[in-house]
Amino acid sequence: MILLFCSQTLAGDFFNLAGKNTLEISEIGIWHKVDPQEQFSNFSSIEKSLTHTQPVEGTLVGHSGSYVAKIALINNSDATQTWFVNPNLIFVDIGLAFWQRDDGSVERLDDFSQLNDYRTPVLMHSQAISLITQKQEQGYLWLYVDAKQYVNPLSIKIYNTAAFYQNQFIVNVITITAIAVMLTLALIAVIIFFRTKNSITIACAGYIGLHGLGWASAAGLLDDIFSIGSVNLSYTGILIFPFAIAFASQFTKLLFNCQQEHFLLARYLNILTLACVAVGALLPWVNYSLAFTISHLIALIWITSSVAIGIKMLRRKFSRAKYYLLGNASYGVALLIYVLLHARIIEANVYPELIVLSALAIDCICILLSLAEWLYGQQRNYNRSIYLARIDPLTNTGNRHLMSEKFAGLKSHFIIVFIDFDGIKSINDQFGHEKGDLFLIEGAALMKRKTNDKGDVFRTGGDEFVWLFDVNHKNDLTALVRQTNTLVNECENELRQQGWHSAGISYGIATSLEGNNQSECMSLADKRMYAHKRSKKALLNPHEDKGITSHI
Numbered sequence: 408m409i410l411l412f413c414s415q416t417l418a419g420d421f422f423n424l425a426g427k428n429t430l431e432i433s434e435i436g437i438w439h440k441v442d443p444q445e446q447f448s449n450f451s452s453i454e455k456s457l458t459h460t461q462p463v464e465g466t467l468v469g470h471s472g473s474y475v476a477k478i479a480l481i482n483n484s485d486a487t488q489t490w491f492v493n494p495n496l497i498f499v500d501i502g503l504a505f506w507q508r509d510d511g512s513v514e515r516l517d518d519f520s521q522l523n524d525y526r527t528p529v530l531m532h533s534q535a536i537s538l539i540t541q542k543q544e545q546g547y548l549w550l551y552v553d554a555k556q557y558v559n560p561l562s563i564k565i566y567n568t569a570a571f572y573q574n575q576f577i578v579n580v581i582t583i584t585a586i587a588v589m590l591t592l593a594l595i596a597v598i599i600f601f602r603t604k605n606s607i608t609i610a611c612a613g614y615i616g617l618h619g620l621g622w623a624s625a626a627g628l629l630d631d632i633f634s635i636g637s638v639n640l641s642y643t644g645i646l647i648f649p650f651a652i653a654f655a656s657q658f659t660k661l662l663f664n665c666q667q668e669h670f671l672l673a674r675y676l677n678i679l680t681l682a683c684v685a686v687g688a689l690l691p692w693v694n695y696s697l698a699f700t701i702s703h704l705i706a707l708i709w710i711t712s713s714v715a716i717g718i719k720m721l722r723r724k725f726s727r728a729k730y731y732l733l734g735n736a737s738y739g740v741a742l743l744i745y746v747l748l749h750a751r752i753i754e755a756n757v758y759p760e761l762i763v764l765s766a767l768a769i770d771c772i773c774i775l776l777s778l779a780e781w782l783y784g785q786q787r788n789y790n791r792s793i794y795l796a797r798i799d800p801l802t803n804t805g806n807r808h809l810m811s812e813k814f815a816g817l818k819s820h821f822i823i824v825f826i827d828f829d830g831i832k833s834i835n836d837q838f839g840h841e842k843g844d845l846f847l848i849e850g851a852a853l854m855k856r857k858t859n860d861k862g863d864v865f866r867t868g869g870d871e872f873v874w875l876f877d878v879n880h881k882n883d884l885t886a887l888v889r890q891t892n893t894l895v896n897e898c899e900n901e902l903r904q905q906g907w908h909s910a911g912i913s914y915g916i917a918t919s920l921e922g923n924n925q926s927e928c929m930s931l932a933d934k935r936m937y938a939h940k941r942s943k944k945a946l947l948n949p950h951e952d953k954g955i956t957s958h959i
Contacts, residue, residue, distance in 0.1 A: 533627075578758060596778065
């Protein structure tokens with residue numbers, strides 16, 4: 408987000424508002440530390456508090472407590488104008504504002520604490536109040552704030568109407584879009600869990616969802632939607648964060664199968680998970696400044712760990728590591744920029760929170776992509792397991808399990824061919840089982856070529872196979888039976904041409920018209936196969952063993 412910042416100009420000791428889109432007033436020298444035990448509810452009590460105080464010369468970043476500012480402003484123009492005052496506050500428990508005109512009259516402006524900001528414009532990550540000045544009017548803007556933690560330099564920006572609405576639109580749209588993306592992705596992960604029952608999806612949902620909820624609270628969105636008595640929900644983002652990292656640790660462990668393949672890394676991630684859960688349980692009971700520091704320390708540990716893990720897994724050729732690394736690296740760079748901006752080491756006219764939120768939304772998208780890659784890998788492995796469970800590994804034909812499924816899917820008429828190879832025992836005895844396996848492989852390949860798209864081939868035993876043809880029309884059965892006889896005889900002839908001279912095929916055919924069910928048809932085809940085998944043996948001399956003469 409780029410804003411048109413104007414340099415500070417003074418009319419005497421006054422900041423001149425006329426002709427400016429945005430006026431930024433530095434925090435240095437304008438804030439006075441006041442006793443937080445006093446009750447500041449009206450202008451006279453706030454004015455009195457400045458009597459014996461000196462302005463704070465340094466930054467308020469990392470401080471807490473109550474502060475008062477008195478800022479001299481002048482509208483050196485000939486028109487009444489509306490301004491929006493934007494203190495650079497993320498957390499604010501009490502926010503009071505008064506406009507003291509040069510004639511001594513005082514107007515109380517809208518309260519802008521996160522517990523009482525119903526009349527102020529909605530602006531994520533900070534608060535804004537409206538100030539109307541008459542032409543050539545001058546006076547003092549009094550601000551009183553109290554918070555448990557000041558995470559930004561407490562500068563003040565004063566916008567004209569057009570500049571404020573532009574800034575409000577950009578900040579709110581980016582913030583709400585990023586949070587909506589995170590919460591939507593978390594919901595998708597939850598839906599995937601109910602479909603797959605994989606624990607990694609819940610870890611992913613917790614990782615993304617808690618980040619989204621944390622930023623929704625830190626940005627003030629939850630306070631704008633809900634009102635829970637005197638509870639300032641903007642503080643809860645820091646309290647949620649350790650639990651988000653606990654989920655992130657478990658997601659990482661499951662994503663890269665650390666429990667099976669990277670035992671030491673799995674142990675580290677488990678320890679980090681337990682530590683984050685323990686810290687998260689303790690944070691609500693400690694000073695908020697300490698909780699803020701601890702959560703940011705956890706963020707530093709996590710970003711360092713996740714980037715290192717991503718690099719390691721990418722080197723090990725995990726395809727999902729590219730998304731994981733890209734997301735966490737983007738988040739890490741954004742957090743670094745966030746820290747540098749808060750420390751004023753670098754300067755930019757942007758909300759640091761918007762950089763982190765945008766990077767975190769990208770991170771969450773990448774995390775879901777890495778989950779999708781993991782699920783795709785699991786599906787691929789599952790499909791491979793299903794395939795192997797239904798395919799005979801030697802001949803690459805279907806097995807009994809697949810044949811049962813095919814039988815269950817038959818719609819009307821069918822033809823069953825029961826096949827038994829002749830001569831396999833002689834091949835095994837004379838040339839060894841490797842040669843026998845080769846014969847089965849070549850025989851199965853030949854049958855698959857012959858049946859092609861007409862039907863399916865299954866291996867049901869050592870040298871026993873079944874052909875199955877699904878026939879749409881009853882009138883096609885007779886012609887297809889004749890064609891099947893021809894195909895079987897062609898297979899036998901081609902096997903002998905390939906060098907298996909004494910090998911043969913005994914077979915039996917049955918159709919759906921010859922039995923009351925599939926089992927009866929199968930039994931009939933089996934009986935006919937054995938009858939065919941006996942008839943072939945009857946033609947041979949029972950005392951002569953021709954054997955196999957050669958195999959090319």
